[in-house]
Amino acid sequence: MTAERHVDVLVVGAGPAGLAAAARLALAGVGRVEVLEREQEPGGVPRYCAHGGFGTWTRPLTGPAYAGLLVEAAARAGAVVRTGVTVLDWAVSAPQRGAGNCATSHDGAAADTLAAEHLGLTTIGVRGPETVTARAVVLATGAYERPRAARLVPGTRPAGIHTGGELLQAVHRYRQPIGERVVVVGAEDVSYVAAGTVRAAGAEVVAMVTERPRAAGSVRALDARLRARVPLLTGTAVTEILGHGRLSGVRIRHRDGRSGVLACDTAVFTGDFAAEDGLARRGRIALAAGPGPYTDRPGVFAVGGLRRPGLDVRAATREGAGAAGAVLEWLVSRP
Numbered sequence: 001m002t003a004e005r006h007v008d009v010l011v012v013g014a015g016p017a018g019l020a021a022a023a024r025l026a027l028a029g030v031g032r033v034e035v036l037e038r039e040q041e042p043g044g045v046p047r048y049c050a051h052g053g054f055g056t057w058t059r060p061l062t063g064p065a066y067a068g069l070l071v072e073a074a075a076r077a078g079a080v081v082r083t084g085v086t087v088l089d090w091a092v093s094a095p096q097r098g099a100g101n102c103a104t105s106h107d108g109a110a111a112d113t114l115a116a117e118h119l120g121l122t123t124i125g126v127r128g129p130e131t132v133t134a135r136a137v138v139l140a141t142g143a144y145e146r147p148r149a150a151r152l153v154p155g156t157r158p159a160g161i162h163t164g165g166e167l168l169q170a171v172h173r174y175r176q177p178i179g180e181r182v183v184v185v186g187a188e189d190v191s192y193v194a195a196g197t198v199r200a201a202g203a204e205v206v207a208m209v210t211e212r213p214r215a216a217g218s219v220r221a222l223d224a225r226l227r228a229r230v231p232l233l234t235g236t237a238v239t240e241i242l243g244h245g246r247l248s249g250v251r252i253r254h255r256d257g258r259s260g261v262l263a264c265d266t267a268v269f270t271g272d273f274a275a276e277d278g279l280a281r282r283g284r285i286a287l288a289a290g291p292g293p294y295t296d297r298p299g300v301f302a303v304g305g306l307r308r309p310g311l312d313v314r315a316a317t318r319e320g321a322g323a324a325g326a327v328l329e330w331l332v333s334r335p
């Protein structure tokens with residue numbers, strides 16, 4: 001049996017953007033503001049970023065410390081954060097509302113008929129399945145680094161291949177061994193974070209490899225690479241994954257046609273972010289291209305990495321907090 005509840009604002013995703021939006025809206029006194037998070041802990045990506053780079057120059061913070069401040073601020077403001085709850089799909093309220101009368105949309109087909117007054121989402125968590133309706137919904141589901149499969153890198157399917165986020169979790173959260181010789185694919189800020197994590201775990205960074213003609217990233221990150229003497233191969237693509245059981249190497253090709261093999265037991269595909277937009281797509285909801293947290297569905301807003309994959313954490317937090325104005329405007333126009 002699916003339980004039904006109603007809140008005033010439902011925020012999907014307790015990362016920096018969602019938490020900042022929830023805190024600002026709860027402070028504004030819009031009623032019940034609830035944040036749903038599929039992980040067991042709130043905080044989003046920063047939860048497992050043990051490196052610095054969060055906070056400000058005058059107040060540097062690690063990721064978990066930064067996430068902790070945002071969680072605290074949201075709770076202090078009166079927002080309710082529920083973890084271990086995955087939002088699955090959009091629900092459609094039947095015209096005559098009664099007990100158990102919410103139907104789930106299939107492949108977004110029914111989403112077209114979603115009534116703005118009763119935006120509904122189906123969820124699954126420790127309490128079992130639920131349908132939560134809301135006057136406004138803020139999507140703050142973040143972004144993900146494209147894994148090897150999405151980058152269409154041919155070859156075998158051995159163990160030892162991660163994204164940057166997976167590497168950070170393996171090292172900092174689960175204390176898992178990651179291998180000894182690591183190739184980092186990418187040369188943007190998150191790639192340097194991955195390289196630093198590899199070295200902190202006691203492994204060697206064989207090389208950083210990027211198809212770009214030069215490395216991106218902050219001066220601080222570039223400086224750290226030089227000091228650690230990590231080789232950087234620019235204009236170079238990973239063209240094949242090698243090895244059975246465990247990764248044994250990656251084949252690379254330089255843009256001038258030269259090719260070779262980098263022997264390694266681990267490869268980390270970093271950056272190249274894409275929006276975590278499955279939920280928006282299930283509802284056939286398009287995010288507005290211009291500035292502002294708008295979508296083409298009245299009452300549904302989008303913020304943070306979902307809207308701009310790859311943005312830094314302070315921009316995501318600012319965007320979440322800034323979205324509160326648009327949500328408030330919507331709520332006031334629909335008392």
Ligand SMILES: Cc1cc2nc3c(=O)[nH]c(=O)nc-3n(C[C@H](O)[C@H](O)[C@H](O)COP(=O)(O)OP(=O)(O)OC[C@H]3O[C@@H](n4cnc5c(N)ncnc54)[C@H](O)[C@@H]3O)c2cc1C
Pocket residue numbers: 012013014015016017018036037038039043044045046049051052053054085086087088140141142143145164165168190193276279303304305306310311312313314316
């Ligand atoms: C490896 C890595 C290192 C980084 N290092 C830095 C750094 O040093 N400095 C910096 O400024 N930025 C860094 N960033 C970027 C920073 O983490 C992002 O800018 C920020 O996390 C974006 O916040 P967000 O709230 O939009 O998304 P996220 O932090 O991704 O949060 C989204 C949340 O939504 C949840 N969610 C998604 N779908 C659902 C669903 N259907 N139901 C329930 N919950 C859901 C997710 O579990 C997640 O907790 C890094 C990113 C990565 C991947």
